[in-house]
Amino acid sequence: MELPEQGAALGGAMRAPIGVFDSGIGGLTVAAALRRMLPLEDILYIGDTARVPYGGKSASTIERYGREISGMLLAEGAKMIVVACNTASALAVPRLQQSLEVPVIGVIQPGAAAAVEATRNGHVGVIATRATVQSGAYEREIHRLNPEIRVSAQACPLLVPLIEEGWMNDPVTRLVIERYLGGLLELGIDTLVLGCTHYPLLRESLGAFVGEGIALVDSAQNCAMRVDAELKSRGMASSGSDSGSLRVTLTDPSAAFLDVAQEALGLEVGEVRVRPVQMLSE
Amino acid sequence: MELPEQGAALGGAMRAPIGVFDSGIGGLTVAAALRRMLPLEDILYIGDTARVPYGGKSASTIERYGREISGMLLAEGAKMIVVACNTASALAVPRLQQSLEVPVIGVIQPGAAAAVEATRNGHVGVIATRATVQSGAYEREIHRLNPEIRVSAQACPLLVPLIEEGWMNDPVTRLVIERYLGGLLELGIDTLVLGCTHYPLLRESLGAFVGEGIALVDSAQNCAMRVDAELKSRGMASSGSDSGSLRVTLTDPSAAFLDVAQEALGLEVGEVRVRPVQMLSE
Structure with a gap:
């Protein structure tokens, strides 16, 4: 299976969401910083809780996971991919930047x-x-x-x-x-x-x-600033005036830590969806 | 994809290995107990290090992982599945016992x-x-x-x-x-x-x-005793006189902890193979 085409052409549909992913819930610290800095943007967050944590796994596995989760975000029309996970940023971002047509921003x-x-x-x-x-x-x-x-x-x-x-x-x-x-x-x-x-x-x-x-x-905080600058320089910032939303999808429903994170970050998260990972065949 | 047929018919090929799996390396404590108690048996161990740990994940995900890893062991001819992981034993063993034709023994x-x-x-x-x-x-x-x-x-x-x-x-x-x-x-x-x-x-x-x-x-220790009893009562114990071996397969090559476990358990492990998980389509 190839990575799906990104749903939003670069020039149009600026109401398209920013796609953010992490191995789990930790990346919500990035989502929270984005919500504060870019309140008009919609954010689609995927936490790969079915395979969390990435931090002890190998480069090849983490790179594959990054491609799979990015594919899920692009299938939902993400205009940009923010890799809100240091491990995936270290190991998957270079290849994602080469292979995807939307901008890919990591935290490193x-x-x-x-x-x-x-x-x-x-x-x-x-x-x-x-x-x-x-x-x-x-x-x-x-x-x-x-x-x-x-x-x-x-x-x-x-x-x-x-x-x-x-x-x-x-x-x-x-x-x-x-x-x-x-x-x-x-x-x-x-x-x-x-x-x-x-x-x-x-x-x-x-x-x-x-x-x-x-x-x-x-x-x-620094990643959110980079996202802001990138959206502006590419003319991709949300053109709407309604405030944006944060939607969270998890690959496994078990998320004891979601409550901890929401409370610590004061985040408003609506319904949390659960979707299994779409694996790529090599 | 259906689960593969088990490679060893129950009556024959008693040199077939005992298939053992865990979310990672911890199940080597069970493999070590089996090696001590059943030195003539070959053991094929799979550690699902690409998705470790299972312990914070949901029942449905753990059950699916159990079916996938069991399928890999059966494809290699395992005559019995030992679920050397308490989490997978608690959540996946009942369904595995219903759906597989080889005996399935958990640790619970x-x-x-x-x-x-x-x-x-x-x-x-x-x-x-x-x-x-x-x-x-x-x-x-x-x-x-x-x-x-x-x-x-x-x-x-x-x-x-x-x-x-x-x-x-x-x-x-x-x-x-x-x-x-x-x-x-x-x-x-x-x-x-x-x-x-x-x-x-x-x-x-x-x-x-x-x-x-x-x-x-x-x-x-108690799980190894149960495996011993089950093999004997079903006439499935190894009929060879050569001493058995332990082969280890991991779904992700990163295994910092493998050395710790091998040393703590005094285990003899040969070459460690790495194979990605074969996912089941539902």
């Missing part, structure tokens, strides 16, 4: 640019999933902008499960943060990239541990 | 029987994934054997990620165990079912917390 480039902007001492820390760290995507992107900057990355596989358990402000979570981040602080970073869309939900605990001297770079 | 029934055997005060605790706890499968199975026994279940979603991080004997893990198990101890259980195939790897930390007065029931 905006986050890397913001980190380069923020650092004063030229040493940036990155926390992310194992797959994102192994991909080296943040290093590559930061060095493309400024090869002098030192990048130290730390995989933090337990942070997502802790957030999904709802233990955002908890002694256990603080202990785990200390374990993962202690080494980065000793190395002397002055900027920390939250390289997973779940992590902004831990902002308070992370900030308390690293202290005020270290800038936290949140990919959700 | 053997674990429940062992718990009924072990309890003295008639109060059994169960720790498991969220999906297993929500299924009520252990309660149902224990009450089928003895309706008088009280069952208290606790979902422990963080234990698998902690084990996969290799933090088996760690202050963080001890703190999490205390949080999850404190309530069960206060309720007065005298038996604790380790209702997830990962948990035997935490046996030491769990035992240290609950103390010697509480019997730990390990589904891996």
Whole structure:
């Protein structure tokens, strides 16, 4: 099966939704930032909860998942694909950008640019999933902008499960943060990239541990700014005056964490649809 | 697509392998118990690492995954399916037992029987994934054997990620165990079912917390005994005299945890194959 044609021609139907996807619910931090910044846009969000998490899986599997979920968004007429998942951004965005005709925006480039902007001492820390760290995507992107900057990355596989358990402000979570981040602080970073869309939900605990001297770079906010700029420069922004909506589709109905995220983000989500993944035959 | 015919007729080809599957690597605790108890049997193990974990997903998705992975094992000639995953045992085994012609053995029934055997005060605790706890499968199975026994279940979603991080004997893990198990101890259980195939790897930390007065029931060991009995009663045991082997197939190549498990279990695993899942069309 080929990827479906995108439903919206680039020039017309500017009421077409922005397609956003993540391995699960974490990407709602990006959706929330988009809702705040672009209130007139419709957003169609797919969380691949049937296969969550992506963070420990291989590049080839994550790339295939990215193509499958993008295909579902395009079939619904998405005018742009926002990959609201650091792991999929690191591993699937380059190929999606080559193969799709709509713009594809990930969270890595905006986050890397913001980190380069923020650092004063030229040493940036990155926390992310194992797959994102192994991909080296943040290093590559930061060095493309400024090869002098030192990048130290730390995989933090337990942070997502802790957030999904709802233990955002908890002694256990603080202990785990200390374990993962202690080494980065000793190395002397002055900027920390939250390289997973779940992590902004831990902002308070992370900030308390690293202290005020270290800038936290949140990919959700920076990604939304990039989307805004891209829509404007291509003349693709919504031309309507009605406020937009957020529709959420999950590939598996089980979403204990959806309530946690909605509450933490103050998000208005209507009916949540469930649709199994449409697999691509190779 | 229909499920493939099983490759081995029940009466013949007793050199056919026992098919074992889990959402990931945890089921190797069952494979290790089978290797010890049935050294002449060949074991074909599939870990569905492309979609791991199952524990937070819905019944319908887990049931479909169970049918897909069983189909892969049958296509390789498995004479029996062992569901070495509590979540899939709770949610997929009943339908697999109805639809497949080979015997299907899960870990819930053997674990429940062992718990009924072990309890003295008639109060059994169960720790498991969220999906297993929500299924009520252990309660149902224990009450089928003895309706008088009280069952208290606790979902422990963080234990698998902690084990996969290799933090088996760690202050963080001890703190999490205390949080999850404190309530069960206060309720007065005298038996604790380790209702997830990962948990035997935490046996030491769990035992240290609950103390010697509480019997730990390990589904891996009890499941292997049930497989042994079933093979003998059906005349399906391996008739060869060569020692059997363990072959491992993963649906995603990323398996950081495979090394941890192999070492902890002292397992001899040859070449690990990677094959994508064969999806069933409905």
